[in-house]
Amino acid sequence: MLTFLVRRVAAGLVLLYVLATTAFAMMSLTGSDAARNIAGNLATPAQIAVKKHELGLDRPWIEQYAQWLGHAVRGDFGTSWFGGDSVSESLVLKAPVSLSIVVAGLLLATVLSVVLGVAAAVRRGWLDRVVQATAIVGYAVPSFLMALMLSATLAVQLRWLPATGYVPLADSPSGWLQSITLPAISLAIGAIAATAQQVRGSVIDVLRQDFVRTLRSRGMSERRVLFRHVLRNAAPPALTVLSLQFISLVGGAVVIEKVFGLPGVGSAAVTATVNGDTPLVMGVVVYLVLIVVAVNLLVDLAYGWLNPKVRVR
């Protein structure tokens, strides 16, 4: 198990290095003109040149990257070129916002997709058809559109929930819940649709297997068969879909944070990329890759727990 873990962590670090290098190269070679954006529209070419020199943008990108990497491995991600804030501190402030909506979205997706998927598989008939049709619609509607619709109706029209902004959990638990509800629902709908279908399919497959028939013939109750045996066997494929959905939720959060004016990592990533704020973009890249690697590791561990044969590989 330890070798398995070490291998996974090493693969994660390689992925982090490759993605960070690619991101830095892309920011440097095709990114926007940060010096000009900082200096403003009325800056003269001479002023822009001074700013470029100040930021080190007049040096080859590989040299800039080596310097960034040297600091990054020591945990120093520098300061944002625009706000002047420490990138690490900025991410510490923004990460709870993004994690709140992503984790809440994932929990929502997990609970609802399992409930809907299992109900559709067990009940079949009209419920199955409704779940499938709803899933197709849910999957087809982009999360940003869902966000705009929810915001326009529940927040702006009815004023049930805030249209924008984030309240930290420590400040007000109810305010926090209100501020993340609509973004989390917007994010979760696509994931619910995809995962519910997967759960439904897996449960139907397992229900058709011989061991289920055997268990039933022994007089085991339907509930026990379902919760003790069927769900455990149907879980791994659903877990795979959920882990992929998590990555997709992290990506979706970028747009959702914009729509709801949330000061999260995604929102910062968009602004920083447009402005060409390389230190902040790189900080966000490292943060996101680490999250994705960690989640994949957790999923692998969960697989191992569910199916000991996996650990041998």
Next chain:
Amino acid sequence: MRRMVMAGVALALVAVPACNGGAGTTASATGDDTLTLSIGNAHTGWDLASAALGDNIQYYEPVFDSLVRLDTKARPRPNLATSWSYDSTRTVLTMKLRKDVRFTDGRALDATAVRKSLLHNKEGTNEAAGKLRAIDSVAAVDPRTVAIHLSAPDPQLVVNLGDPSGMIASPEDLAAKGGPVGSGPYVLDKGATTNGSTYAFTRNPHYWNPKAYPFDKIVIKNISDPTARLNALLGGQVDWARITPQTAQHAKSRGLEVQGHADSVEGLYIWDRTGRIVPALGKVKVRQALNHAFDRESIVEKLNLGYATATSQMATAGSTWYDTSLESNYTYDPAKARKLLAEAGYPHGFTVTMPDVSSVAPGQQVVMTQALEDIGIKVKVDKIPFTRLFTALQSGEYAMSWFKLQSGQPWDFIQSELAKGAAWNPAKDFDPKLNSMIDKAQRAQGAAQTAAFREINAYLQDHAFNAPWDVLDAVQGNSKKIKVTPRAFVSAVPIYDMAPAG
């Protein structure tokens, strides 16, 4: 049972937040004594040397006081400086300072502090610093008097001292490493502030002019997405925000106040007036033809939904150098445009490559391309990313393009588009006559200076430097609980021009 569980989960997810009182009450945190603003631009830090202008001035205004205050017509009025005067060469500006003003760190605001702060602000590379370019040195004549020495007369300097360029920070922490230290009406409430998203300010109990700021608390939220900004306004979470002409009607119908005020001159900007890239543009008749190609009234009504004012001159209506009589010179007349092109030797028009601006001005791109094709000019649209647009234009890659610049203050406009070395003069110094006119205006004063600027405006129109269509409005919405008086020629509204309604 299963049905009950499912229903319970669904109900809990939807109902729990609503049971907490609903966002309509709690999220609308703006009591009568709190003013909540939403700004699209990100904050660029508290060091005034790196201050941006435009909407960003609202970030600085609560904590830093400025030497002068600009009234709603952008005229300078006494503030930290109680009076000022120029010497006969107009290169030394002497300002008398208010007594008994203290920074929030307890230090006195005196001539030495003003000197250090101005010189620090000037050293930056952002917009506020750019407005102080003419300053050579600053002398503290006595504790209440500063003398600002200029390398050449700057007709705009006193007005610029009403913006972050002229805001004064404590000399002990000019770089504002630990946060802003000024003498403004408010202090930053660090506990309620989240850098990059929400900035909260509470009253500075020692401020000398508290009546000018009726709100006890200011909250500024950075919301970059225009839809989210509008939703925050409609949802009652903020009291004021910049919105777009396209959403103005919706905002009005939901009971908000909507105002538009003159901001920037929009149109076809001709960068290659020497004809280096497109020889035809070197001929004045060709440039004049371009001015007859646009149906300005239609652009104002259909494209900008009335939130603009048609114009054919570069000066903004209401500014000192605006001349109503010039408005009839370039009417919409495609036939006349074709005739002028023929007289210039281009009876079949010519081809020009222009940068893609569809990401910021999609309607304008369509209208502009069609209008030019109507008079025989073929447009090739070059697909470049918007992030590279400004650099490409400034480095002279394109002969002309859609663009907009502020022109409410003549000297500012001259410095940004006409002067040698100006950011938006990629053709550089090409017109000696214009330069001598600029030189004359720079050294004149009073009515003579106004007349000189008007002459420049007429010259720009006569020689068809650009083909302006309209003065675009900065559109802003606010809740009816506050009263807002926009300041002319700037997109942002100063906080001191906002007050509780009634």
